[in-house]
Amino acid sequence: MLEMTLNGLEIQVEPGTTLLEAANFYGIEIPTLCYDAGLSPIGACRLCLVEIGSPDRSRLVSACTFPAQKGLEIRTHSKRVINARKLLIEMYLATCPSSKTIQDLASKHHVTRVRFKQKHDDCILCGLCVRICEEQMQAKAIEFIGRGHELRISTFFDKKSEDCRHCGACMYICPVCQARCQGPQEKDAVCNACLNLEPPCLEEFEDAMCYMDPCVACEQGHEPRKGCSQRKEGS
Amino acid sequence: MPSLQSRINTAADLFRLQETLQQRASSNNRYIAVCGDTGCSAWGSKSVKDVFRDCLEQKGLAGQVGMKFTGCLGLCESGPVVIICPEQIFYQKVQEEDVEEIIDKTVTRGEIIPRLLYQDVLSGETYTYMNEIPFYQKQKRLLMGNNLKIDPNSIEDYLALGGYSATARALTEMTPLEIIDEVKFSKLRGRGGAGFSAGDKWKECYDAVSDRKYIICNADEGDPGAFMDRSLLEGNPHSVLEGLIIGGFAVGAREGMIYVRAEYPTAVVKIKHALHQAEELGLLGENIFGSGFDFQVSISIGAGAFVSGETSALIASIEGRAGEPRQKPPRLAQRGLWGRPTVVNNVESLANIPVILREGEEYRRTGTDKSRGTKIFSLVGKVVNTGLVEVPLGITIREIIEDIGGGIKGGRSFKAVQTGGPSGGCLPEHLLDTPTDFEELNAVGSMMGSGGMIVMDDETCMVDVARYFLRFLQDESCGKCFSCREGINRLLEIIDDIVHGLGTPGHIDLLRELSVVVKDSTLCGLGQTSANPVLSTLQYFEEEYRAHIKDKKCPAGVCKALIHFSIDLEKCTGCGVCKKKCPEEAISGEKKEIHEIDPERCSKCGICLDTCTFDAVLKC
Numbered sequence: 001m002l003e004m005t006l007n008g009l010e011i012q013v014e015p016g017t018t019l020l021e022a023a024n025f026y027g028i029e030i031p032t033l034c035y036d037a038g039l040s041p042i043g044a045c046r047l048c049l050v051e052i053g054s055p056d057r058s059r060l061v062s063a064c065t066f067p068a069q070k071g072l073e074i075r076t077h078s079k080r081v082i083n084a085r086k087l088l089i090e091m092y093l094a095t096c097p098s099s100k101t102i103q104d105l106a107s108k109h110h111v112t113r114v115r116f117k118q119k120h121d122d123c124i125l126c127g128l129c130v131r132i133c134e135e136q137m138q139a140k141a142i143e144f145i146g147r148g149h150e151l152r153i154s155t156f157f158d159k160k161s162e163d164c165r166h167c168g169a170c171m172y173i174c175p176v177c178q179a180r181c182q183g184p185q186e187k188d189a190v191c192n193a194c195l196n197l198e199p200p201c202l203e204e205f206e207d208a209m210c211y212m213d214p215c216v217a218c219e220q221g222h223e224p225r226k227g228c229s230q231r232k233e234g235s
Numbered sequence: 236m237p238s239l240q241s242r243i244n245t246a247a248d249l250f251r252l253q254e255t256l257q258q259r260a261s262s263n264n265r266y267i268a269v270c271g272d273t274g275c276s277a278w279g280s281k282s283v284k285d286v287f288r289d290c291l292e293q294k295g296l297a298g299q300v301g302m303k304f305t306g307c308l309g310l311c312e313s314g315p316v317v318i319i320c321p322e323q324i325f326y327q328k329v330q331e332e333d334v335e336e337i338i339d340k341t342v343t344r345g346e347i348i349p350r351l352l353y354q355d356v357l358s359g360e361t362y363t364y365m366n367e368i369p370f371y372q373k374q375k376r377l378l379m380g381n382n383l384k385i386d387p388n389s390i391e392d393y394l395a396l397g398g399y400s401a402t403a404r405a406l407t408e409m410t411p412l413e414i415i416d417e418v419k420f421s422k423l424r425g426r427g428g429a430g431f432s433a434g435d436k437w438k439e440c441y442d443a444v445s446d447r448k449y450i451i452c453n454a455d456e457g458d459p460g461a462f463m464d465r466s467l468l469e470g471n472p473h474s475v476l477e478g479l480i481i482g483g484f485a486v487g488a489r490e491g492m493i494y495v496r497a498e499y500p501t502a503v504v505k506i507k508h509a510l511h512q513a514e515e516l517g518l519l520g521e522n523i524f525g526s527g528f529d530f531q532v533s534i535s536i537g538a539g540a541f542v543s544g545e546t547s548a549l550i551a552s553i554e555g556r557a558g559e560p561r562q563k564p565p566r567l568a569q570r571g572l573w574g575r576p577t578v579v580n581n582v583e584s585l586a587n588i589p590v591i592l593r594e595g596e597e598y599r600r601t602g603t604d605k606s607r608g609t610k611i612f613s614l615v616g617k618v619v620n621t622g623l624v625e626v627p628l629g630i631t632i633r634e635i636i637e638d639i640g641g642g643i644k645g646g647r648s649f650k651a652v653q654t655g656g657p658s659g660g661c662l663p664e665h666l667l668d669t670p671t672d673f674e675e676l677n678a679v680g681s682m683m684g685s686g687g688m689i690v691m692d693d694e695t696c697m698v699d700v701a702r703y704f705l706r707f708l709q710d711e712s713c714g715k716c717f718s719c720r721e722g723i724n725r726l727l728e729i730i731d732d733i734v735h736g737l738g739t740p741g742h743i744d745l746l747r748e749l750s751v752v753v754k755d756s757t758l759c760g761l762g763q764t765s766a767n768p769v770l771s772t773l774q775y776f777e778e779e780y781r782a783h784i785k786d787k788k789c790p791a792g793v794c795k796a797l798i799h800f801s802i803d804l805e806k807c808t809g810c811g812v813c814k815k816k817c818p819e820e821a822i823s824g825e826k827k828e829i830h831e832i833d834p835e836r837c838s839k840c841g842i843c844l845d846t847c848t849f850d851a852v853l854k855c
C-alpha cells in the first residue's frame with residue numbers, strides 16, 4: 001500500500017492506482033471530460049488537474065493519468081486548481097457551447113462568462129469515441145488524424161470504414177453530440193439555465209427530490225436566460 | 236606504421252596509432268581549411284573547395300599542401316570562410332576567382348591579401364589571423380575549436396588530435412560509477428533544454444535493473460534558427476560518438492541510437508560514415524579495447540516535428556507510434572524505449588563527455604559554479620556577426636551580442652533578445668547583463684533552451700514577435716492536450732485582434748490569465764513553455780501592447796493594420812515617382828501637384844516610402 005496525503009487527509013491506496021481513482025475512492029469529486037472508467041486514460045481534456053508536491057514546489061498534473069506515489073501530497077481543490085479548471089471550462093464553452101455536458105460543468109463550477117470568441121465546434125478531441133471503438137468494440141474504425149490545431153477524428157484516409165459495425169458506441173460516449181443544450185445563442189456561449197448550485201426543491205421539501213448531478217429541476221426559483229429553451233413564454 | 240585497416244584491440248594500440256597520425260600531421264602541417272558547413276555552402280564553398288583542389292593539383296602542390304573541407308568555423312555570415320593553416324590566416328567571402336591568388340600569394344609566399352581579410356564594421360579595423368578577430372576572442376571553443384583541424388570524414392584527423400583516448404580511459408581504467416562520478420563532478424548539465432544534471436540522469440539509469448538498456452542521442456533539433464547540434468554532428472561526429480559510447484558503458488547500455496531529424500540528410504551521411512569507420516577500427520562492436528564491453532549504434536530518422544524532440548515523444552516515434560509525449564512518471568530510466576531503462580542525451584551534452592574525461596581540470600575551470608563548461612549559441616537576427624558562438628557559461632548576454640556579435644546591424648539600436656528557442660523569452664536592454672546561466676535566465680522569464688539567440692532591433696514589434704512564436708507553436712503542438720491546442724489558439728486569437736487594432740483593455744489581463752493556465756495545465760515542455768513569448772513580452776514591453784490597444788498604433792511600424800501612409804503637403808514636389816511605383820494604384824495626383832494616397836486601396840507595402848527622394852511620404 002502507498003501512503004499519500006489527499007487534501008490533508010492521510011490515505012492509502014494500492015500501487016498502480018491513479019490519483020483520480022484514489023480521489024474518487026475517498027469520495028472527492030474531480031471533474032473529467034475525457035475519462036471513462038472502462039477505457040484507458042489519455043489525459044487529453046486536462047480538466048482533472050490536481051496539484052501535487054509541497055506548496056513551494058508544486059505543479060499541476062492530470063489526475064486520470066498520474067500514478068499514485070509514496071508520500072505524494074495531493075490537493076484537488078486548491079486555488080490554483082480551481083482557477084485553471086474554471087478557465088478551461090470557459091474555453092470549452094467558447095468552443096462547444098451546444099454540449100450539455102459542458103454547459104452542466106459550467107453551471108456546476110460557476111463559470112458564468114465567456115471572454116473568448118464564440119466557436120461552434122462539434123468535437124473537443126477527448127478521444128473517448130476512438131478508445132471505446134478500439135478498446136470495447138474491438139473495431140478500431142476511427143482514429144486521431146493530423147496534429148496540433150489540425151488534429152481531428154476520422155476514419156482512416158477519411159474513407160468509409162469497413163470495420164465500423166454502426167454500433168453507435170462513439171455517439172453514446174461523446175460528451176458533445178450525446179446531449180444538446182439548446183440554450184446558448186450565436187453570440188452567447190453560457191446558458192447557465194441549469195445553474196442550480198443547490199436544488200431548488202429544498203425550498204419546499206426536507207430532502208432533495210432527486211439525485212441528479214447537477215440538478216436539472218431548474219425552472220423553479222431561477223430565471224432562465226434569454227433564449228434558453230427552458231424559459232417560459234412571457235417570463 | 237599500423238595500417239588503419241587493422242583493428243585496435245587495446246588502449247596501447249590506440250595510443251600507437253594516435254602517435255603515428257600525430258607525427259604525420261605535424262610533419263606536413265600546411266593545409267587549407269575551407270568551411271563546408273551549411274552556412275558557407277550556401278555562399279558556394281563547395282565549388283571554392285573544388286577549385287582549390289584542382290588548382291593545387293595543377294601547380295603540383297597537392298603533395299605539400301593539404302585540404303580540409305571542415306565543419307562550421309563560426310562566422311557563417313562571412314562565408315565562404317577559408318583559413319590558411321598553420322598560421323590560421325582568416326579569409327572571408329572567398330570566391331572561386333580568389334583561389335589562384337590565394338595559392339600564389341599566401342600559400343606559397345606568405346603574402347596577405349588585404350581585400351579578403353575580415354573587417355570590423357564599426358572600427359573599420361582589419362584582422363589577419365583567426366584568433367585576433369574579436370568574434371573569436373571572447374569565445375572558448377572547447378567543442379567547436381577542433382573543427383578547423385578535422386575533416387569530418389576522416390577518423391585519422393580525429394585520432395591525431397587524441398580522439399578516442401577518453402573512451403579508452405573510460406573503458407579500460409574506470410568503472411561505470413567512477414565515470415558517473417566524474418561527470419557529476421564536472422557539473423555538466425543537459426544542453427537540450429532542461430539543464431538536468433547529466434551525471435544524475437546517468438546514475439538513475441545505472442541503478443535501474445534490467446538485462447537491456449538503451450542510450451539515445453537526441454539530434455532532433457527542431458528550434459527554428461538553431462543548428463549547433465547539426466553542426467557538431469557534421470563537423471566532428473566522432474566526438475559525439477565517443478560521448479555515446481562512454482555513456483553506454485556508464486549506464487550499462489549495449490545499444491545506442493542517434494535520433495536525427497529528417498531534415499538533416501548530410502548529418503546522417505556523416506554519422507553513417509563515422510560509424511562505419513569506428514566499426515572497422517573496433518571502436519564500436521564487440522569487446523572494445525579488450526574491455527569486454529560491446530556496443531552497437533544505430534540511426535533513427537526523426538518524424539520531423541518539433542515536439543518529437545521531447546524525450547517520451549521521441550521514444551514513441553522510434554517505436555513507430557505517433558510522436559506524442561506521455562505522462563512521466565514512469566520516468567525513462569524506469570520505462571523507456573521498448574519498456575527498458577533508457578537515457579536520452581542531447582548531441583552537445585554528449586560532445587562534452589570526451590572533453591570532460593580528457594581535460595577535466597580545464598573543463599571545471601570554465602563556466603559558473605552551477606553550470607560548468609561552455610555552451611554553443613546560435614546567434615542570429617540583427618547582429619553584425621551571425622553564426623555559432625561557443626562561450627564559457629556565465630558570460631553575459633551583452634558580451635555575446637556586443638563583443639562577439641559586433642553589435643546591432645545597420646547602425647540601428649538594440650530592442651530585445653530572445654533566448655531559448657520558440658518558447659523562450661524576450662529580454663530588454665536593461666537585462667543584457669544577465670549571465671548565460673540556467674537559473675539566472677529562468678529568473679528573468681527566459682531560458683537557456685537549446686541555445687537559440689535571436690537579436691532584435693528597434694524596427695521589431697514585440698506583439699508581432701509573440702505572434703510569430705505562437706504561430707510556430709500552434710503548428711508544432713501535438714494537439715493532444717486541450718489546454719495546449721486550444722490555449723495557444725486562443726492566445727493567438729487575442730493577439731491577432733490586437734495587431735489588427737481590435738484589442739480591448741481587458742485583453743492584457745486575459746492574456747496573462749490564460750498564459751498562466753496554459754503553462755500550468757499542459758502535459759509536456761512544449762505546452763508548459765508555450766506562453767513564455769507572451770508572458771515575457773508582456774512583462775517587458777507592456778507599453779507596446781497598450782499602444783496597440785489604446786492608441787491603435789504600432790510604435791515599431793510593423794503591424795499593417797495600425798500604420799498609415801500619407802503624403803507631406805509641404806515636401807511633395809509632385810514628381811510622381813511614387814504614383815508610378817505603387818502596385819495598388821493607390822496614389823493619385825497630377826504632375827507637379829501634391830499627390831495623395833487613398834487609404835482604402837493602400838496595401839501598406841511601403842514602396843512609396845522607399846522611392847520618394849524628397850522624404851515626403853509619411854508613415855505613422
Ligand SMILES: Cc1cc2nc3c(=O)[nH]c(=O)nc-3n(C[C@H](O)[C@H](O)[C@H](O)COP(=O)(O)O)c2cc1C
Nearest residue numbers: 425426427455456457544545546580581584760761
Ligand atoms: C517540445 C520539446 C522539444 C524538444 N526538442 C529537443 C531537441 O530537438 N533536441 C534535444 O536535444 N532536446 C530537446 N528537448 C529536450 C528533451 O526533452 C530532453 O530534455 C533532452 O534531450 C535531454 O538531453 P540533455 O539532458 O542532454 O539535455 C525538447 C523538449 C521539448 C519539451
Ligand code: SF4
Nearest residue numbers: 123124126127129174
Ligand atoms: S467526437 Fe465526441 S467522443 Fe469523439 S473525440 Fe470528439 S468529443 Fe470526444
Ligand code: SF4
Nearest residue numbers: 713715716719759762
Ligand atoms: S502540452 Fe501540447 S505538445 Fe505537449 S503533449 Fe500536450 S498537446 Fe502535446
Ligand code: FES
Nearest residue numbers: 043045046048064
Ligand atoms: S479526465 Fe484527465 S485529462 Fe481528461
Ligand code: FES
Nearest residue numbers: 270274275309311
Ligand atoms: S557554416 Fe561556415 S562558418 Fe559556419
